[in-house]
Each structure stands twice: as structure tokens, then as C-alpha cells.
Amino acid sequence: MLFNSLIFLFAFLPVVYLGFWRLRGKNQRYIWLTIASYIFYGTWNYKFCALMAFSTAVSYLAGLGMLRWNDPHRRKLCLVVPVTVDLLLLGFFKYFNFALSSFADVAGWLHRPVHPPALSIILPVGISFYTFHTITYMVDAYRGVIRPTRNFWEFSCYVSLFSQLVAGPIVRFRQVEADLENLDHADRKRWLDLGWSFFAIGMMKKVLIADTIAAVITPAWNNPAHLSTMAAWFCVLGYAYQIYFDFSGYSDMAVGLGYLFGIRLPQNFNSPYKALNISDFWRRWHISLSTCLRDYLYIPLGGNRGAAGWLTYRNLLLTMLLGGLWHGAHWTFVFWGGYHGALLCLYKLFGDLWDRLPALLQRAATFFLVLLGWVFFRADSFGVAAIMFRHMFVWSAGSVFPGLAGLLVALAIAAPIAHLAPNTFEIKHEWPGWTVAAIGLGYAVSLIAIAGGQPSPFLYFQF
Amino acid sequence: MELPETKPRRRLSLGHLLPSLMLFFLVLDLVFRFVPLDPLTFRAWEAMLRRYPNAQGPFTPGKHYHRDNSYGGVASIGNLPAFRHYHSVDFTTDAEGFHNPPALAQRHPAGVVVGDSFTAASELPEDQSLPAQLTRLSGAYFYNAGSPQPLRLSSLQALVRREGLRHGLVIYQFLESHAIDKPPAATPDGGRGWGQTFFLRRVGATWADRLRTPLNQLHDSPLQGLSIKLQKLLQNDVFLPNSFANFVIPEHLRNGQPILFLPAEFKTPGDASQAAARWAAYFSWYSGELKKDGLDFVVLLVPNRTTIYGTLLAQPRDVSSSRASLDELARNLERRSVPAVNLAPPFARDASVLLDRNTYLYLLDDTHWSACGTAVAAARILSEIAAHKDMLQLPTTGLGEKVLDTLSCSPGPAR
Numbered sequence: 053m054l055f056n057s058l059i060f061l062f063a064f065l066p067v068v069y070l071g072f073w074r075l076r077g078k079n080q081r082y083i084w085l086t087i088a089s090y091i092f093y094g095t096w097n098y099k100f101c102a103l104m105a106f107s108t109a110v111s112y113l114a115g116l117g118m119l120r121w122n123d124p125h126r127r128k129l130c131l132v133v134p135v136t137v138d139l140l141l142l143g144f145f146k147y148f149n150f151a152l153s154s155f156a157d158v159a160g161w162l163h164r165p166v167h168p169p170a171l172s173i174i175l176p177v178g179i180s181f182y183t184f185h186t187i188t189y190m191v192d193a194y195r196g197v198i199r200p201t202r203n204f205w206e207f208s209c210y211v212s213l214f215s216q217l218v219a220g221p222i223v224r225f226r227q228v229e230a231d232l233e234n235l236d237h238a239d240r241k242r243w244l245d246l247g248w249s250f251f252a253i254g255m256m257k258k259v260l261i262a263d264t265i266a267a268v269i270t271p272a273w274n275n276p277a278h279l280s281t282m283a284a285w286f287c288v289l290g291y292a293y294q295i296y297f298d299f300s301g302y303s304d305m306a307v308g309l310g311y312l313f314g315i316r317l318p319q320n321f322n323s324p325y326k327a328l329n330i331s332d333f334w335r336r337w338h339i340s341l342s343t344c345l346r347d348y349l350y351i352p353l354g355g356n357r358g359a360a361g362w363l364t365y366r367n368l369l370l371t372m373l374l375g376g377l378w379h380g381a382h383w384t385f386v387f388w389g390g391y392h393g394a395l396l397c398l399y400k401l402f403g404d405l406w407d408r409l410p411a412l413l414q415r416a417a418t419f420f421l422v423l424l425g426w427v428f429f430r431a432d433s434f435g436v437a438a439i440m441f442r443h444m445f446v447w448s449a450g451s452v453f454p455g456l457a458g459l460l461v462a463l464a465i466a467a468p469i470a471h472l473a474p475n476t477f478e479i480k481h482e483w484p485g486w487t488v489a490a491i492g493l494g495y496a497v498s499l500i501a502i503a504g505g506q507p508s509p510f511l512y513f514q515f
Numbered sequence: 516m517e518l519p520e521t522k523p524r525r526r527l528s529l530g531h532l533l534p535s536l537m538l539f540f541l542v543l544d545l546v547f548r549f550v551p552l553d554p555l556t557f558r559a560w561e562a563m564l565r566r567y568p569n570a571q572g573p574f575t576p577g578k579h580y581h582r583d584n585s586y587g588g589v590a591s592i593g594n595l596p597a598f599r600h601y602h603s604v605d606f607t608t609d610a611e612g613f614h615n616p617p618a619l620a621q622r623h624p625a626g627v628v629v630g631d632s633f634t635a636a637s638e639l640p641e642d643q644s645l646p647a648q649l650t651r652l653s654g655a656y657f658y659n660a661g662s663p664q665p666l667r668l669s670s671l672q673a674l675v676r677r678e679g680l681r682h683g684l685v686i687y688q689f690l691e692s693h694a695i696d697k698p699p700a701a702t703p704d705g706g707r708g709w710g711q712t713f714f715l716r717r718v719g720a721t722w723a724d725r726l727r728t729p730l731n732q733l734h735d736s737p738l739q740g741l742s743i744k745l746q747k748l749l750q751n752d753v754f755l756p757n758s759f760a761n762f763v764i765p766e767h768l769r770n771g772q773p774i775l776f777l778p779a780e781f782k783t784p785g786d787a788s789q790a791a792a793r794w795a796a797y798f799s800w801y802s803g804e805l806k807k808d809g810l811d812f813v814v815l816l817v818p819n820r821t822t823i824y825g826t827l828l829a830q831p832r833d834v835s836s837s838r839a840s841l842d843e844l845a846r847n848l849e850r851r852s853v854p855a856v857n858l859a860p861p862f863a864r865d866a867s868v869l870l871d872r873n874t875y876l877y878l879l880d881d882t883h884w885s886a887c888g889t890a891v892a893a894a895r896i897l898s899e900i901a902a903h904k905d906m907l908q909l910p911t912t913g914l915g916e917k918v919l920d921t922l923s924c925s926p927g928p929a930r
Contacts, residue, residue, distance in 0.1 A: 245530040
């Protein structure tokens, strides 16, 4: 079930919303949201509900263990065992076949061909996200940053909350703990306008901008061999805006839904295409992931404690490589992570010089570097990425592709919003009447667009 | 002076507007579902078909549909206006909900044609459907019992009783692509689910019909239909690429005429001999049951368009496996002594000859056969019946001339 589907908008959301506000007790609301979230999750593949329930139960018990024992060894055991279980599950479902095929490739290069049988594994949607929820919960509990909850329903509600279950933001328990604790005192009217405002803006970003761009560029990306130079640049530029409006649109909808149920979710995008340098970009793009990688990987690895020593560069590269791998079991993602890691290292080395450039040039150059990175992120293989780069940088004449008019219109709307306009967390959402009417119109157009076709999945659902 | 207290004006807020908007759409959608679909449709099938069929026919009974600019379903699926062949259609149903225009109906039918959309013929002139052609060529009336899926035995028996058919002929039109599916269970109701059987027994057919009427109304959303139309309008390869085109396969015939196929038309059964054996067993049982009622039975094997035109494409395709699967079924039926007419060999021959005259046995923008195709099929069936001395004999005097007349048929020009 997608946020941009008729079944979600006209059946699931109204029923869950009305049911939630009819209930008064905290536990009743936790249970209601948990059941609703499992139904929401089960519409993809009900079998994977058991996997999420298992992961939830293991992490919850680990939290109880940490509450009970002060002995450092036992506490460590309460951290290591469940984190290992979570990572093994993630590793099996997401990376097993990738590891197997990579092993076969390496063996082939070494002239020792092996043909391991690939297992037919279906990647459970959202596993990367809820695994991070449980891991950050256990690590924070171990570090003493949070006090683990004794209430199983509160914890299961946190892990499975449908608004951020399948594509984030990656919410840490401490970020929603206060709202979950006060769920019985939540005021329905307090954040009603704010919630709908976030939700409608997110929906329009996804349905009207990202999906329009996708409709034009996806066929070209699927068959890039005969693209002209101009078409190749349109493809890459289009994808840069598609992924931003798709993912930030989803995040806005998630935040909006959170508000509708009295839970404030954190900001995930802070106008990333306004970034002045690559380090700034990663403070603005998929903030919940980058801060997780920083707090739970980069800093434990040593962070930048070695000043500008090689260890800092190693830590940066390692963190970004794993960040790339988190996005998907494919070497193109790993390369993309490595590319960003290398850019971060270069910025660390030459940041002083970079910072002396005019701000406009810094922004443009950062966007250009990010744009090049998206080629690896979007390409199905290194071959496709190479074709795309060849078309981009070696002139080839020719026509563009069908639907150019629609792409130009979408880009003309998308680019100013991404580069100049304030983002959804910067605006006050206190709209005058005409703006409310305009948003209502945009929302109605989005509903019409949804009714006319199959809802298109959000890009980050695959991760 | 004290001013009268005024109420503060209520501000328009998103928290109220958006849920109200959704409620409005929901109510509008529900209301629209009770409005006839006709103006939104491009052909009779969608406008007339009941998604929850009543005990009798598959279409809305006693209704007439007319459209001047109808066109083929495949061109519609692919959103390809350039491939459309516009034509006028009329579709009139009888009191039972089958496609039998009153102008052609006679009191006592000599036979019933059971089949799918090929028999129902929603895209042909009313006097050119297979049953109408049979009637024209033989002079004896054939009742059109075409529905999305060929009738199960119990439904057919009920129909035969209603129409007063005694010692007549039942022609079962079987499309090649159905060979992929498993035949229904060899029981009168075709293995209807226990839930449905229980429901029908408890509620009774009349009340079941009454309950299904609103379900039929609620099934299709005109509002959703309008949004799809809007999307198709925008996806014109200028403003947006036509994503619908991925659902069809455009090809060219060797005379240069464009023809559209559906990917499903190229599918063949994985194990043709097993599929043929299963269907032959089913038809043998079906035939045996009808014999008990004194009815003769003929299976009409209709090839897919791809089987006939695959080899006549500008870049020919190998269709030998498709042809082999129909041949296999024909042999199986022969072994079980079930009379059958396999249209694949004559169609392949005729299609090749007619192609040079820009005449086609099938429509170029739709999966179904043309008026020419139904005429040839009718002539072949009548010849087969004439060859079976133990079958009901129909007047076939002058049939040869009529067939020749049929083969000179030509479709109207594309507009």
C-alpha cells in the first residue's frame, strides 16, 4: 500500500485516523497504530510481518535486559546478540545473493569459475529502515542515551509506525519518545493544519513533479544506447530532481502523517541542492541516514580524531562505502558511496581553497558533482553509467525523446523550488486563503492523476 | 455606541479543506457509478457487460447501444489514435441479456452458438456476428449465446429450455488462447466455488440477481475512467511519452498495413499435448451430456490472430507451435469422436489470398475477427455439418455461391 494510492487515501487513512482519535488510552493507541501498521506492511507481503515482529521482539527484550542488568558484560551481550541477529537478517535478505554473485565474479576473474546456486530471496520492503530503528534503539540504550521502554506496545508502535516504516525517515527512539509517551494527551486539532500541509505538499512533489519527470526519463534510462548529448543531460538532470522530489515528497508525507497522529518526525531534507560544498550536502540530504552513519559508524570508527590524518580519510571512505551499500546490493551503489567519500576527503584536503570561491559558484559546482554521482546511483550497471557519461561528454547529435515538453515544464517548476525556495521545514504553513485554495487545487489534481493510473512506488522503497 | 458582537470569520484551513475535498471526491465517485457509462465508452463491450452476471445473460438485458466512431480495443489499450479504424456499431441485447437484435431474432432457433467475445461480436455490425452469418447462410436461426467465458453446461441447458431448442445444434466456439487455461470441471456448474453454490442455494437465483444489480453499478468508476482518458490525452508523445504503448506490439503486414497485437496473443500452452488432452476430455463430456438432451455438438477451433498473420508480417514470426497446438486439439477431438472444425488451415490459406486484396479475416486494431472472418467461419461450419449425415441437416443449397460471395467481402476504409 502506497501513500499515493486510492486505497490508502480513501480507506486506510480515514479508518486509522478516526479509530485512533476515538481511542483515549495510551496503550489503546499504541496497539491501534501497531495493528494498522502491520496491516499496512502486510499488504506488500504478509509473510514478512513475522520477520518484523521477530526483530521487534528481540530488540525489546534486549532493552529489558539492559534495564535489568548493570553488569557491563551482560549489557554488552544485550547489545551484541540482537544487533548481530538484526544484521544477519538484513544481510541474508538484502546481500546474500549479491555476495554470492560477487564471489562467483571474483572466482571467474581468477580463472576458477564457480556457479553457486542463487536463492530466490524477496527483499522485504523497508527492512533497511526498521533494522536501523531497532539498532539505533539498542545502541542508544547501551550508551545510556535513552532509557529503554518497558511497554512492548510503545516499542512496537515505534518500530512499525506506518508513516515512516518503509522508507524513513530513520527515526531514533529519543526523537519520538516524548510524543509517544504523551500519545494519550495528543491534541487532534493542534497539528491538523500542519499535518495536512506537509502531506499535501509531499503528495504534489511526488505525484505532479517526480512522477512527471519519471514518466519521461525512465524509458530513456532503460535504453540509453541511442541518446543524444542533450538527451543524456536531460536524463541526468531529470533524475537529480526526480529523486529529490520523490524522496523528499515521501518524507514530507511521512512527517505530515506523523503530525496527524500527534507524533513529530524529524526533518530529512534541508534543501540539499542549496549546499555550498559536499560536506554541506550530506548535512542536508537524507539527514536521518547521514546522521545515523555519523553517530553509529563514523564516530565509533574514530571519526576525525586524527585531525587531517589518514585515519580520518579511511573513516570517511569506509562510512560512505557502507552508506552506498546500504542503498542496495549492487556495486554501482558502493561506487556511488565511494565517489562521495572521495569528494568528502578532497573537500577536507582543499576545503580552504573551495570556501574562497563565490557562493554561487560553490553551489553550482556542488550540484554538478552531485549530478555526476547520480549517474552511478541510477544506472543499472557500470556499462549503462559508462554509456551515459560518453553521451554526456562526447558530442552526439540527434533528437531528444518523446515527452520533452512535459519534462521542460516539470524541470521549470522543480529547479526553482529545489534551488531557491524555502523547504517544508522552513515555511510557516500559515497559509492565506488563496494559498490554501491553490494547495487544495494541486491536491485535487494529484488525486485525479492517482485515479488515472497505477500508483508509482517511491524510489526509496527499493532500499 | 456599542458595536454588535460579530463572530470571527472562519479561516479556510488545509485541515478542513483537504479532508472535505476527499469526501467530496468519494461522494462524487459513488454518485457517478450510478450514471450510465455509455458516453465514456468507445465500444459496446464496456457499456453493456455486467461484471457480476445475473443468472441469465452476460449483458444488460433489453438495451441498445450505438456509437458512430467506435474503434478497436487494442488501439485503445495502446493509446494509439493513428492505428484506430473507426466504424459505427450497434449492439442490442434480448430479454435474457445476450446479443440478439430483435430484427434478426426468430421464434425457434435451429442452434445455439456458445463462445466468448468472438461469438458475442461487440465490434461488428449486428448482422455480421457468427450466429447472424450462420443464419444468413443456412436460413435457419442461430441464437447468439456469446459471453466473456463460454457458458457452463447448466447455464446452456437452462437457455436451451427457455428457447425451446429440441434436437438442434450447439456450436462451441473455442479460441486458441483459451488452451492455456485449464478447462472447467466436468460438472454442470463447471466447478463453481462452494461459497457461490451455497449463496445461490440459500438466496435463490432471483434474489441473487437483485443483489448483483447494485454491485454491477458500483463496479466501474466513471470518474476513474475520466482520469484515465485525461492521462491518455496527455500521453501523446509530445507532452508526455505514451506509456500505454508498452502494452501492445505494433507490427506491419507484408502489404504495409500496420497491425496491433497484445503480448498475450503470442502465448502458447507450455505442454500443448497435455492441454489438448484435457480440453478434448472436457468437450467429450460436454458433448455426451448434450446428446442426452438430443442436441448435436460441434467445436469450432478459432486460431489467434498471431497464428494466422504471424507468417504474413513484414518480418514473419514462427507460429508453427501455435498451429500445432490447435491441430493437436483437433486430432484429440477426432479420436473422441467429437465433431470439430479447425479454422486454422482454411484461415491461413484465405488470409494470404485476401491480404493481396487488402481484405482481412481479423480486425487490425482489435483481437477479434472481422465480418469476413465470421462469414468464412460460418461457411466452414455449415460444410462440416453437411458432411455429418447423422447431424441435424440444414438447407445448404447454393452454399458454394454464398461462400464465394462471402470471400469477396472487404472492410471499410480506415478513417
